[in-house]
Amino acid sequence: MTQVFASTLVLASLYALVGVGYVLIYRASRVLSLAQGDLMMFGGYALFAASATLAVPPLVAIGLALGASFAAGLAIYVVLMRRMAGHPVFAAVLVTVSVGILLRVVVVLAYTDEIRHPAAAMAIANPPIALPGGAAVSTIDALTVGAAALVLTALYVFLRGSRLGIRMRAAGERPLLAAQRGIDFRGVFALSWALASLTGGIAGMLYATNVRLEPGAGVIGLRAFAVVLVGGLDSLGGVLPAALLVAAVEVLTVRYGNPLLADVSPFACLLVMLLLRPWGIAGTREELDRV
Amino acid sequence: MAVVDTWPRRLALGVLLAALAMLPRVASPLVIEVVSQAALAAIGALALHLLTGMAGQVSLGHAGFLAAGAFSVGILAESGWTSPLVSLPAAAVVGALLGTAVGMPSLRLKGLYLALGTLAMHYVVLYAGGEYQARWGLNTGISVPPLAVGSLRLRTSAEWYYALVGAAALATAACLNLSRSRVGRAWIAIRDREVAAASLGIAVARYKLSAFVASAVVTSLAGALWAYQRSFVSVEAFGFGVTVEYIAMIVIGGMGSVLGAVVGAAFVTLLPYAIDAAVAAARGAGGAEYYLFPLKFGAFGVLMAVFLVAEPDGLVGIWRRARNWVVLWPLRYRPLAPLR
Numbered sequence: 001m002t003q004v005f006a007s008t009l010v011l012a013s014l015y016a017l018v019g020v021g022y023v024l025i026y027r028a029s030r031v032l033s034l035a036q037g038d039l040m041m042f043g044g045y046a047l048f049a050a051s052a053t054l055a056v057p058p059l060v061a062i063g064l065a066l067g068a069s070f071a072a073g074l075a076i077y078v079v080l081m082r083r084m085a086g087h088p089v090f091a092a093v094l095v096t097v098s099v100g101i102l103l104r105v106v107v108v109l110a111y112t113d114e115i116r117h118p119a120a121a122m123a124i125a126n127p128p129i130a131l132p133g134g135a136a137v138s139t140i141d142a143l144t145v146g147a148a149a150l151v152l153t154a155l156y157v158f159l160r161g162s163r164l165g166i167r168m169r170a171a172g173e174r175p176l177l178a179a180q181r182g183i184d185f186r187g188v189f190a191l192s193w194a195l196a197s198l199t200g201g202i203a204g205m206l207y208a209t210n211v212r213l214e215p216g217a218g219v220i221g222l223r224a225f226a227v228v229l230v231g232g233l234d235s236l237g238g239v240l241p242a243a244l245l246v247a248a249v250e251v252l253t254v255r256y257g258n259p260l261l262a263d264v265s266p267f268a269c270l271l272v273m274l275l276l277r278p279w280g281i282a283g284t285r286e287e288l289d290r291v
Numbered sequence: 292m293a294v295v296d297t298w299p300r301r302l303a304l305g306v307l308l309a310a311l312a313m314l315p316r317v318a319s320p321l322v323i324e325v326v327s328q329a330a331l332a333a334i335g336a337l338a339l340h341l342l343t344g345m346a347g348q349v350s351l352g353h354a355g356f357l358a359a360g361a362f363s364v365g366i367l368a369e370s371g372w373t374s375p376l377v378s379l380p381a382a383a384v385v386g387a388l389l390g391t392a393v394g395m396p397s398l399r400l401k402g403l404y405l406a407l408g409t410l411a412m413h414y415v416v417l418y419a420g421g422e423y424q425a426r427w428g429l430n431t432g433i434s435v436p437p438l439a440v441g442s443l444r445l446r447t448s449a450e451w452y453y454a455l456v457g458a459a460a461l462a463t464a465a466c467l468n469l470s471r472s473r474v475g476r477a478w479i480a481i482r483d484r485e486v487a488a489a490s491l492g493i494a495v496a497r498y499k500l501s502a503f504v505a506s507a508v509v510t511s512l513a514g515a516l517w518a519y520q521r522s523f524v525s526v527e528a529f530g531f532g533v534t535v536e537y538i539a540m541i542v543i544g545g546m547g548s549v550l551g552a553v554v555g556a557a558f559v560t561l562l563p564y565a566i567d568a569a570v571a572a573a574r575g576a577g578g579a580e581y582y583l584f585p586l587k588f589g590a591f592g593v594l595m596a597v598f599l600v601a602e603p604d605g606l607v608g609i610w611r612r613a614r615n616w617v618v619l620w621p622l623r624y625r626p627l628a629p630l631r
Contacts, residue, residue, distance in 0.1 A: 032403050080596060080600065083600045084599070084600065087599070087600075087603065089402065089403065090349050090402070090403075090406070091542075091599050091603060092599075093403070093406070094538060094539075094542060094595065094599055095595075095596055095599050095600065097535055097538075097595070098592040098593070098595040098596040098599070099592075099596070101535075101588060101589070101591065101592030101595075102589060102592045102593065102596075104588070105585045105586075105588050105589035105592060108584075108585040108588075109585050109589075222531070225407075226411070229404075229407055233403070260418060260421050260422055260425060261418065261422075263414075263418065264414045264415055264417075264418040267410070267411040267414040267415060268411070268415070270407060270408075270411045271408065271411045271412075271415070274396055274400060274404065274407070274408050274411070275396065278399065278400055278404050
């Protein structure tokens with residue numbers, strides 16, 4: 001039983017880290033980024049590149065990879081997404097799909113599609129930690145939970161307290177008004193892409209060190225996106241409860257049902273949510289006027 | 292055939308049909324195979340055009356509908372019903388049911404939310420297919436016997452070529468005529484502005500649902516043909532990437548245009564072969580196989596992004612501009628009434 005709780009918490013942390021990125025971008029530009037999973041995978045490969053190819057010490061490698069993730073998000077906005085302003089939202093969503101494809105291609109060209117293990121490259125041991133009640137999680141599992149807690153708290157403080165955070169919220173709410181008040185909304189959009197890429201990258205690094213790294217790792221991102229919808233696309237506060245809910249359903253299905261079913265369980269949650277409460281646990285209803 | 296209204300158009304159509312009919316006599320097996328694939332892709336793209344291009348309902352679950360059709364054929368074949376007279380209608384019925392199921396939320400949901408619902412449907416269909424494969428010990432896939440009605444059998448690639456090109460031509464004609472019908476105009480009105488369509492007396496809910504059903508039936512039939520042609524069905528063949536490919540077809544071809552769907556399907560199908568040929572010509576043989584796959588995938592991604600950012604009207608938009616330039620020369624501006 002403790003094991004179920006522990007696994008749920010770890011999976012939920014991973015989902016929350018990836019999911020926050022979707023929400024950040026959606027709030028800023030009303031675009032759903034389908035590249036989030038691939039940005040996550042990219043973060044993992046950045047870590048692998050720094051530790052295996054550049055052969056720098058692990059802490060430096062992590063720093064470099066964080067920088068690369070941040071820069072990747074920024075570059076995607078500046079090169080592609082900025083031009084999609086004024087186009088239909090769906091076209092912008094499709095552009096993020098091709099961004100995901102390109103990220104995967106870059107990774108395959110650089111490192112082939114073999115499975116990689118950044119943990120081995122960094123010579124990090126990942127010993128299990130015993131929990132009371134006979135459960136066990138790996139060290140990086142515990143780190144994932146810590147990182148998710150840290151990132152969510154930091155984002156909360158940043159968006160609530162800091163000047164820039166308040167500007168981000170303003171630009172997300174009413175871009176036109178925000179621009180008239182002198183807020184550089186392009187800068188805000190760029191920042192939200194960079195932050196989304198950063199949180200996705202953190203999730204990717206943790207997952208890659210813990211499990212493995214392959215170009216198809218972005219699938220987790222697609223599942224995380226069920227989480228975001230359950231929580232409400234435009235609600236950062238909804239991400240955590242939704243992540244816990246979806247992760248719990250998934251962990252329980254693996255334990256008591258079958259693994260095939262567990263793969264689709266996030267999407268089943270999504271369908272149920274769409275039927276009952278399409279705007280999610282904590283989202284706003286604004287853009288959902290009915291026929 | 293009021294769709295083909297002027298003599299140059301009739302002439303062009305005649306030439307095109309004659310060329311398509313003559314092709315298997317002169318072309319290499321590879322060319323025949325590629326054109327057949329393009330024709331099959333065109334049927335799927337036309338189905339997506341009905342839903343997204345005409346009725347304006349975004350779907351991220353196209354591969355799910357294809358898989359549903361293919362699996363209907365596979366599962367029926369596995370249970371002893373190999374005749375297409377049974378399995379094609381069955382695939383159509385499955386498509387219609389699935390289309391209704393997915394279309395229902397469209398009465399409540401819009402835009403991105405609807406897209407997410409169709410995406411979820413895709414994964415549910417794949418799960419059902421995977422579960423079937425696992426339960427009956429068919430982990431690698433289900434094999435399907437060749438398509439045969441009475442003494443008529445489709446075996447060689449030339450026979451398949453005629454069947455698929457014929458089906459694609461039929462689908463194209465049907466789509467063209469549909470856009471002129473009451474239903475088609477209702478769909479277009481809903482796409483352009485839902486509130487206005489409703490106030491003109493169009494039953495928005497009914498027509499949205501009918502768009503989903505029509506698209507799902509055609510896609511499911513395309514999936515059934517796919518299963519017969521490959522004589523093999525497996526969940527791995529219907530990933531999210533397939534959906535992206537079909538969306539890319541109608542985007543690259545030109546959203547909202549029948550010609551665009553067909554041209555886009557041909558373009559996206561031919562692209563990998565064109566890259567193969569280009570690489571082979573540039574490097575001679577061998578050596579670069581390893582880079583080929585990412586290269587094709589990458590070219591596809593770049594093209595989709597370029598078209599979305601720079602040319603939202605797609606290949607058809609480029610063609611129209613070029614044609615207008617030629618037609619209007621030496622004048623520079625269009626007449627006030629737009630050229631069709």
